[in-house]
Amino acid sequence: MAKIQARILRGFRDYLPADMIPRRAMFSKVEDVFRIHGFAPLLTPALEYSECLLGKYGDEGDKLLYRFEDNGGRDIALRYDLTVPLARMVAMNGGLTLPFKRYQIAPVWRAEKPGRGRFREFFQCDADIIGAAGPDAEVEILSVGVGILKALHVGGFTISMNHRGVFDGLLAGIGVEDPEKKAEVIRTLDKLDKIGQDRVMEILASEVGLPASSLERIAEFLSLEDGDLDAAKTFFDGDEVAIAALDSMASTLSLAQEMGIGDHLEVRLSIARGLDYYTGLIYETTLTALPDIGSVMSGGRYDGLMSMFGAPAHAAVGISLGVDRLYAALLELEEIERKESPTEVLVTVFDEESRTAAFQFTHALRAAGVAAEVHLGNTKKFGKQFRYADKKQIPYVAILGPDERAEGKVRIRTLADGSEQLLSNAEAIQTLASTSS
């Protein structure tokens, strides 16, 4: 048989056990937070009809779809995100009780050029509330975000929020109405933190071509104190759209404050978010300890997306976790660690005569809920069994040799410090069951 070179598609990757174990632990904590906030899990197909995805992400996005013809000649594509399939599902299920709260953790595919931290297949983790307008839903979403970061023990963090209405007002005020141009200006403003105000003004002047009077107005806007909503209201005096946006943020902030999650929130009028479909609140999150990795959690309100499928317009607000960034951050902070095996106890097989006892003890451990594995393979080299446990970071080794069996006991060795305890089987199982969670 011809040998085939083992290889993997560019931008795709295997998640090996050493990463999957801590990764799943992280997801499990996240799911707990979704659950206690009343979000239900949803699963949608990897493949969708192309027409359901096309035209939702802009021209650039359409080009990045993985698009095929299936064996039946249907024009299909791999999902590009989780939000559009959610909208499709909501449009197809008119009987859903609103507000509808769902979360979904699943891979999405984009035919982009891969780079550092950028893949063609990656996971998104979204929670959204469909069918609830106003600050209440916003506060619930922010509460989820705060809850997750607390559950993950990331340390300090700041959720910076803004409102698209602020930009709508600002840009209408200086006569920028063309959606294309609006998006361009907003994308440029979004780079403020990265490249600084001078460079932003430069780009707006030369590349976007804004007149001097507009630039002046934007410079004045950028010099507003973040978080000073009163000053912002004065600046936008008479601009109904912007004032409504500022008021909406103020009530979100005050409800969040009273709920007890306000400490992590701040208003930052410069943040913009790249996606065009946001219509209200927008926010992103940076970790105090690792600001350089960028936003680990972001989202906003996107009323209107549902109506693209001909369904009634539904209010919608959501949150999206940057799970790969969060995972990297947790490793960096040593809040989680890579681990090759879930096994808590390796039960060694001392010799042929000990095999039955080893298997029986292993079975009893499993019945008590302890992750246990019995050594597989030849028993000639007893030391190799310990080496195996050590390499797989298995914390405990059980020994049932002739000496132990003669006493009706089992020896439990803790590999971390080399200490050993001689216990009855029942005692050993009880001890191990209580130390392994």
Added chain:
RNA sequence: GUGGGUGUAGCUCAGUUGGUUUAGAGCGCCAGUUUGUGGUACUGGAGGUCGCGGGUUCGAUUCCCGUCACCCACCCCA
């Protein structure tokens, strides 16, 4: 998509100013020192079409061209 850089063992990298004969190191892996005990130490071993294709040459892992992959920056995002 544009520009720059790098491809030698599972990983991180030396090296060959073109030359026969065994292309090396550290880590990792396997085995032994140690037939009731891993992590340390010592000893030995396996593992390489020098990314792939073509060209120049008496001779290419080394030089040239192409190609693919990876890295960095820009763009865009998660």
